[in-house]
Amino acid sequence: xxxxxxxxxxxxxxxxxxxxxxxxxNITLREGEVIGLCGENGAGKSTLMKILFGxxxxxxxxxxxxxxxxxNEKVSFQSPFDAIAAGIGMVHQEFSLIPGFKAxxxxxxxxxxxxxxxxxxxxxxRLDTLDRNEMNRIAQEAIQQMGVNIDKDMVINDMPVGxxxxxxxxxxxxxxxxxxxxxxxxxxxxxxxxxxxxLDSIRGMSKRGIAVIFITHRLGEILSVCxxxxxxxxxxxVNETPASETSIPEITSWMVGRDVADTGSSYVTExxxxxxxxxxxxxxxxxxxxxxTVRNVNLDVREGEILxxxxxxxxxxxxxxxxIMGLCNAGGEINFDGQDIxxxxxxxxxxxxxxxxxxxxxxxxxxxxESLEWNVSFPAMQVQDKYLxxxxxxxxxxxxxxxxxxxxxxxxxxxKVKCTSTKQKARELSGGNQQKxxxxxxxxxxxxxxxxxxxxxxxxxxxxxLVLDALKKLNKEQGVTIVMVSSELEELRQTCxxxxxxxxxxxxxxxxxxxxxxxxxxxxxxxx
Amino acid sequence: MNEQKLTLKDLIKSxxxxxxxxxxxxxGFLLLLLVLxxxxxxxxxxxxxxxxxxxxxxxxLVLAMVPMIHSGCGLNFGLPLGIIxxxxxxxxxxxxxFEGPVSFIMAALLATPFALVLxxxxxxxxxxxxxxxxxxxxxxxxxxxxxxxMMWLLLPYHSPNMVWGxxxxxLRTTISLEGYYTQALASFLQINIGNLTIPTGALLFFAxxxxxxxxxxxxxxxxxMTAVGSNPDFARSAGINxxxxxxxxxxxxxxxxxxxxxxxxxxFGFVQLYMAPFYMALPAVSAILIGGATVNKASIMNVVIGTxxxxxxxxxxxxxxxxxIHLDMSEVIRIIVSNGMILYALTRKTEGTx
Ligand SMILES: Nc1ncnc2c1ncn2[C@@H]1O[C@H](COP(=O)(O)OP(=O)(O)OP(=O)(O)O)[C@@H](O)[C@H]1O
Ligand SMILES: [Mg+2]
Numbered sequence: 001x002x003x004x005x006x007x008x009x010x011x012x013x014x015x016x017x018x019x020x021x022x023x024x025x026n027i028t029l030r031e032g033e034v035i036g037l038c039g040e041n042g043a044g045k046s047t048l049m050k051i052l053f054g055x056x057x058x059x060x061x062x063x064x065x066x067x068x069x070x071x072n073e074k075v076s077f078q079s080p081f082d083a084i085a086a087g088i089g090m091v092h093q094e095f096s097l098i099p100g101f102k103a104x105x106x107x108x109x110x111x112x113x114x115x116x117x118x119x120x121x122x123x124x125x126r127l128d129t130l131d132r133n134e135m136n137r138i139a140q141e142a143i144q145q146m147g148v149n150i151d152k153d154m155v156i157n158d159m160p161v162g163x164x165x166x167x168x169x170x171x172x173x174x175x176x177x178x179x180x181x182x183x184x185x186x187x188x189x190x191x192x193x194x195x196x197x198x199l200d201s202i203r204g205m206s207k208r209g210i211a212v213i214f215i216t217h218r219l220g221e222i223l224s225v226c227x228x229x230x231x232x233x234x235x236x237x238v239n240e241t242p243a244s245e246t247s248i249p250e251i252t253s254w255m256v257g258r259d260v261a262d263t264g265s266s267y268v269t270e271x272x273x274x275x276x277x278x279x280x281x282x283x284x285x286x287x288x289x290x291x292x293t294v295r296n297v298n299l300d301v302r303e304g305e306i307l308x309x310x311x312x313x314x315x316x317x318x319x320x321x322x323x324i325m326g327l328c329n330a331g332g333e334i335n336f337d338g339q340d341i342x343x344x345x346x347x348x349x350x351x352x353x354x355x356x357x358x359x360x361x362x363x364x365x366x367x368x369x370e371s372l373e374w375n376v377s378f379p380a381m382q383v384q385d386k387y388l389x390x391x392x393x394x395x396x397x398x399x400x401x402x403x404x405x406x407x408x409x410x411x412x413x414x415x416k417v418k419c420t421s422t423k424q425k426a427r428e429l430s431g432g433n434q435q436k437x438x439x440x441x442x443x444x445x446x447x448x449x450x451x452x453x454x455x456x457x458x459x460x461x462x463x464x465x466l467v468l469d470a471l472k473k474l475n476k477e478q479g480v481t482i483v484m485v486s487s488e489l490e491e492l493r494q495t496c497x498x499x500x501x502x503x504x505x506x507x508x509x510x511x512x513x514x515x516x517x518x519x520x521x522x523x524x525x526x527x528x
Numbered sequence: 529m530n531e532q533k534l535t536l537k538d539l540i541k542s543x544x545x546x547x548x549x550x551x552x553x554x555x556g557f558l559l560l561l562l563v564l565x566x567x568x569x570x571x572x573x574x575x576x577x578x579x580x581x582x583x584x585x586x587x588x589l590v591l592a593m594v595p596m597i598h599s600g601c602g603l604n605f606g607l608p609l610g611i612i613x614x615x616x617x618x619x620x621x622x623x624x625x626f627e628g629p630v631s632f633i634m635a636a637l638l639a640t641p642f643a644l645v646l647x648x649x650x651x652x653x654x655x656x657x658x659x660x661x662x663x664x665x666x667x668x669x670x671x672x673x674x675x676x677x678m679m680w681l682l683l684p685y686h687s688p689n690m691v692w693g694x695x696x697x698x699l700r701t702t703i704s705l706e707g708y709y710t711q712a713l714a715s716f717l718q719i720n721i722g723n724l725t726i727p728t729g730a731l732l733f734f735a736x737x738x739x740x741x742x743x744x745x746x747x748x749x750x751x752x753m754t755a756v757g758s759n760p761d762f763a764r765s766a767g768i769n770x771x772x773x774x775x776x777x778x779x780x781x782x783x784x785x786x787x788x789x790x791x792x793x794x795x796f797g798f799v800q801l802y803m804a805p806f807y808m809a810l811p812a813v814s815a816i817l818i819g820g821a822t823v824n825k826a827s828i829m830n831v832v833i834g835t836x837x838x839x840x841x842x843x844x845x846x847x848x849x850x851x852x853i854h855l856d857m858s859e860v861i862r863i864i865v866s867n868g869m870i871l872y873a874l875t876r877k878t879e880g881t882x
Contacts, residue, residue, distance in 0.1 A: 327765055347767035356765065364761045369825075370754075378755055379766035381748060388748055397748040 004072040006031050006211050007052075007180055013065035014047055014058070016428070019420055021047055022235045025066070029180065034202060034212045036222030036243065039232035040255050040460045041432025042418035045215050046093055048232075049182045052213075053090045054083040087179030089172035091186050093215075093431045093458065094362050095164050097156045103163075104139040104152045107171045142174035146201045148194065160291030161189040161359060162313035162487075169198065173205070181205060182213045185431065187221060188458045189359070191313050191487040199225045217432075217460050219248045231255055256462045267514030268497050276302040279481055280449060285332035286505075287316070287323030294319040295505030297332075301449075301483060306475050308496035308513065309485040312524055316505040317485050318359055321451035325349050325356045327364065336449065350383040355447035357438050359454040359485075365438045368427040372419060375426050375437050376411055377404040380444040411440035416466060431458040439467060443474065450474070453485040468495050489520060501526075548820055550872075554837050561844040568851040573723035575844060582839040584714065584730035585795035586815070588788035589808060590835045591734070592781050593816045594741055597826040598750075599777035600757030601654055603813045606665035609650055609672045610785025611805035613642035618790060618799050619699065622708055623687045632709035632794060639786040646672075647782030651775035658760075673806045680801050703799040709790075710797040730795060737784065742828050744780075753777055757824050814838055814870040842866045 005028040012025040022044045029035060037045050050057060051064045054077025058064055068075050070086055077083045080090075097106050139152045143166070150163045150170075159167070165186055172181055183202075187195040195218070202212055202225050216222060222229055223243050231239040231254040239254045280301040287294035294316040301307050311317040323330030326346040334341040342348050349356075358364045367375050380386040387404045388397040408422040415436040419429055426437060435458050442450060455471065456464045472495060474480045486492050492499050493513045500510045501523035508526040511519055566572045589607065596604045617639025626634045650668055654661050681698040685691055690703050704710075716729025744750045756763045756773045764770050789808070793799050816826060819834020846861040 325765070346765055347769070350767040358765065364759075364765045367755055367758045367762050369758050374751075374755070378751070378762075382752055383767050385748070399746050399748065399751055 005029060006033075006071060008069040008072075009048075009052065009066065010069065011066040012048065012051060012068075014044075014051060016061050020235060022051075022064075025232075025235075025237055027230060027237065029211045029213065031179075031211055032206045032209045033228065034206050034214060034226045035228045035230055036226035037213055037215045037230050037232065038217070038219060038222060038251060038255060038460075041436075041458075041463055042430040043232040043255075043460075044235045045232060046184055046430060049090065049184055049213065049215070052083070053088060053182060054078060054080050056080075084175070085177075087177045088182065089175055089178050089180070090182040091165075091168045091172055091184060093184040093188075095168060097164060097167060099157050100155060102153050102155055103143075103150060103159075103167045103170075104135055106156060106167055107139045107142060107152075107174055108135050109171070111175070138174050139170065142170040145173055145204065146170060147197045154291075158290035160314045160318065162191070162194055163291060165189055166194075166198075169201075173201070178210055180211045180213070182215075184215045185217065185458055186214075187216055187218055189313075189454065189487065192489065194313055195221060217458065217464070219251050219461060222251070223248065233257055252461050255460065267493055269512055269514030271498065271512045273302050273305050273497055276304060279303040279337055280483075281333075281335045282320075282324070283333040283335075285320065285323060285330065285334070287319040287328050287330040289316075289319035289322050289328040292316050292319040292322075293505050294323055294330075294502075297502070297505070297507055299500060299507055299510075301481060304475070304479050304481055305498065306471070306482045306484060306496045308492035308499035309483065309502055310487070310489050310492050310499055310520065310524070311502035311508075313487060315503045315524075317487075317502040318453055319505075320502070321356055321453055321483065321485060322358070325354065325451065327356075327358070347383075350379065350445070353445075353448040355379075355442040355445040355450050357442045357450075357452040357455060359457065361434055361438050361457075365441075366426045366434060369425060371423045372412070372417075372426060372429075372437055373401070373404045373408045373422050376408045376440045376444055379441055380446075383445065386444075407444055408440075411443060415440060415470060416463065432460055432463060435459055436463070436467065439470070443470075446478075447480060450480050450482045451485070452482065454487065455484060456486070456488070456491060464491075471495060489517070551818065551820055551833070551837070554818060554841065558837060558840045558844065561841070561848050564848050565844065565851070568848055570847050570851050571723055573721075575847060577723065577725045578843050578847075579836065579840045580731075581714070581725070581727055581795060582843055583835050584727045584734060585792045586788075586812070586839055587734040587831065587835050588737055588784060588791050589812045590815045590819075590831045591738055591741060591828075592784035592788050593812060593821070594826050594828070594831060595753065595777040595780040595784075597816075597821060597824060598745065598757045599753045599774045600760060600824055601774055601777060602662040602665070602823050603816075604665055604778075604781050604785075605662055605809050605813065606650055606668040606672075607781075607785050607809035607812055608669040608805040609646050610643055610782035611789040611808055612672055612676050613646055613782065614639045614786035614789035615676075615799065615801060615805065616642045617786060618793060619685060619690060619703070619801075622690055622703070622799075623685055625687075627707060629709060629712040632712040632790065635709065635790050636787055639790065640783065643783040643786040644779060647779035648775065650782060651778030654778055655771045655774055669806070669809055673803065676805075677802050699801055701800065701802050701804075703801070705793060705797050705799060709794050712794045713791060714795055727795065730791060733791060737787070738828050738831065749773070749776070810870050811838065811842075811866065814866075814872075818869065818872075838869060841869060 007029040009025060009027045012022055014022040025048060039045050052068060056079065075086060136152060143150055143152060146166055146169060148166050150166050156164060169186060172178060187198060190198065199221060202214065205212055214226060226243045229241050229243050229246060229251060230237055231251060233255060278300040282297055282299040285294055285297040291314055297320060309317045309320060319328065322328040324334055326344050326349055330343045334343065336352055339352065341352055377387050381388060385397065387400045389400045390397055405422050412419060412422065417433050417436045419433060426434060429437065439455060456467055459467055471482055475482050484492065484496060496513045498510050499513050500507050501520060503524055503526050509523040565575050592607060592610060593604055596602065617635040620638045621631045621635035653668065654664060657664050685699055690699050692698050692700055713729040713733050714727030718728055719726040745754065752763065752768050753773050756768060756770050760770050815834040815838035816830055818837050819830035821830040842862060842865055845865045849861050850856060
């Protein structure tokens with residue numbers, strides 16, 4: 001007889017205020033098995049995992065239907081603590097780290113190694129002192145298991161996103177009782193190389209008998225590490241197949257429910273815009289962005305082009321737009337269309353018709369507790385006095401809720417955002433859909449120059465083309481100059497005219513998008 | 529058919545959830561007291577007039593909480609600072625010899641510059657210590673009251689209606705407003721039906737300010753204020769000067785507190801100096817929390833509901849209890865109830881999701 005599976009989810013159902021997001025989900029998982037969970041944005045992947053992990057939101061919104069069995073025993077987790085005790089670990093789509101703490105402290109939060117002292121003998125173990133050496137050792141070990149190099153003493157705020165991600169994973173890895181690990185889009189912020197390291201450590205875990213549920217929109221990764229692929233669509237499991245028997249196009253068609261025509265991406269192979277005029281010139285830019293320091297960037301952006309900025313994590317590519325837009329302390333010279341733009345003043349950039357989509361949507365990207373309407377319209381309203389009705393000669397600027405609703409509806413439609421209404425809170429959207437709202441917010445500004453960092457972070461394969469096409473369309477039809485920063489080289493190559501590679505806080509070279517991959521690889525490693 | 533019923537039930541359930549269980553209980557308790565009062569022999573119309581009157585006295589002080597909550601500065605425990613501005617306006621107006629309703633207008637006008645200046649300093653301070661606003665606010669409230677305790681004695685006031693009779697200088701702890709602006713608002717269009725008195729003017733004045741606040745929150749700057757409270761980083765990236773918006777909210781709150789105390793005094797009939805401002809902040813904080821506001825979300829509805837519930841319970845409980853046990857314990861009971869409410873309100877989960 002076959003051994004009972006490690007985890008069994010039976011007929012899981014979930015609705016949020018009558019909005020059915022999961023229906024009759026059945027999933028089984030065996031020891032050491034790696035399953036890939038894929039599906040469009042808003043298909044219900046994160047929600048399903050939150051149910052398994054006993055997340056508070058689920059209970060607060062009325063619980064779920066169906067049963068979860070671990071080793072054939074029914075469990076019902078009241079909180080994530082119960083789930084952790086049962087051997088479940090989860091790396092969330094959005095980070096759940098404590099900002100002011102060091103990596104080590106985050107990794108071992110609540111499980112710190114302790115030393116007895118006289119006080120704790122006398123009173124309670126709450127007075128134990130921390131055994132820092134032991135903690136450092138465990139943290140170091142967990143970090144090494146992942147095969148990456150992160151500083152265990154670095155404070156979370158100072159880390160680049162990729163390192164935050166690894167810290168989260170290390171936190172889960174260092175748990176001894178870990179039996180099931182849930183990874184919700186852990187690679188979305190990683191470069192291919194880092195992602196590869198992560199995939200290796202997933203393979204290692206599986207060898208040690210840990211079962212892994214791996215959610216990603218990069219389907220190639222699923223094929224390369226998973227044993228089984230589970231595809232979800234609109235809250236149903238529509239397919240379950242061994243990974244060895246399927247292919248990316250096949251999974252995509254299951255996800256979307258139809259065949260997705262290959263867009264037949266063509267690359268720009270030559271430097272075609274030599275004669276275009278320089279619209280933005282960046283000279284001697286330095287940016288003090290923690291974990292993504294920019295040291296000395298000189299870069300000319302041509303009018304009407306899409307310039308890609310690539311490079312390994314931590315080399316400074318994300319710092320460039322952050323610094324120019326005044327969100328991180330910066331120095332140097334920025335000249336736009338013949339005008340000097342002062343640094344460290346976001347307002348001046350916005351007044352010069354710049355717009356920016358930041359890579360961390362949770363921190364600067366969104367008003368999580370406000371409606372989608374507010375999120376989309378706010379910058380345009382504040383900077384350009386759009387969506388306002390003026391009375392008494394502009395003395396009173398009254399919010400025009402009608403106009404706001406209209407523009408929000410327009411972008412929701414254009415970017416196919418999955419939501420119940422324009423009044424829904426941003427917090428309630430799935431990760432990918434939140435990302436689309438961030439883009440809509442920037443589009444509403446009608447910028448002349450648009451910076452986008454990681455525009456397709458957490459966006460599914462179908463919608464990715466949609467988002468990239470929206471960027472291209474904006475560029476073609478309205479002549480918007482776009483500077484796009486991304487860790488996915490392939491995405492840059494398909495979208496951009498030229499790609500600048502940043503390494504060691506400097507631009508190590510600029511190549512036409514269609515240049516051979518090795519050339520990019522060389523540039524990436526140049527100043528490291 | 530069956531489905532229809534279900535949705536109706538769901539609707540009621542979701543409405544009730546929206547209103548919140550604690551508020552439901554408190555409302556139930558208040559209704560119970562209202563039903564009980566005629567049974568134990570208290571006059572219902574008098575009781576209701578009492579609640580309405582107290583609402584009209586306190587409403588604006590509770591309203592003063594709104595701007596700072598919206599801008600993310602939290603609950604304004606520094607309310608005494610605004611109250612002190614109001615008191616300065618009140619005493620100066622009397623000192624300068626204004627009388628009758630005019631003295632109210634003059635008090636408000638004279639209080640305004642103090643509120644603006646003190647509010648700016650307070651706002652500057654709060655901008656220096658982002659994250660610990662409420663603690664600093666409490667200290668500001670505390671120290672400003674202590675500071676003014678000395679000043680009330682030392683400032684060169686001379687009006688015989690205000691200074692200690694014997695010494696001829698130094699302000700008294702309570703100053704009667706008879707002949708000045710007592711009932712200045714309340715008597716405007718006042719409605720009297722038997723034992724029921726409605727201070728129409730004072731209610732209208734509250735409505736005016738509440739409408740002003742509601743309208744402000746619908747303007748560009750008001751929208752920015754809410755966004756700053758919701759996510760300051762987002763607001764900054766949208767080109768908002770976060771410190772400036774916070775400053776505006778603190779000044780607004782301080783000014784509303786100054787006007788609020790004047791309205792309170794016109795209803796109460798006395799100006800109370802020295803330690804009195806100190807005891808005004810907590811009831812206002814509690815009222816808005818009971819009204820359903822959180823540390824970073826508050827609406828005009830929260831103000832209205834909260835003030836009615838808080839003042840209702842605080843006035844009704846002692847009366848009903850006294851009539852039941854025929855023993856005058858009103859002060860004791862009032863203290864127990866009001867502090868109990870404050871404690872309850874503060875322990876409630878007030879930290880909205882951030
Ligand atoms: N707290 C909530 N309240 C209301 N609706 C919610 C809430 N959380 C999620 N939803 C809805 O549930 C659906 C599924 O969301 P979920 O986050 O599970 O998607 P996902 O598959 O993880 O998508 P993504 O790939 O974009 O991360 C979405 O339509 C979302 O709007
Ligand atoms: Mg998700």
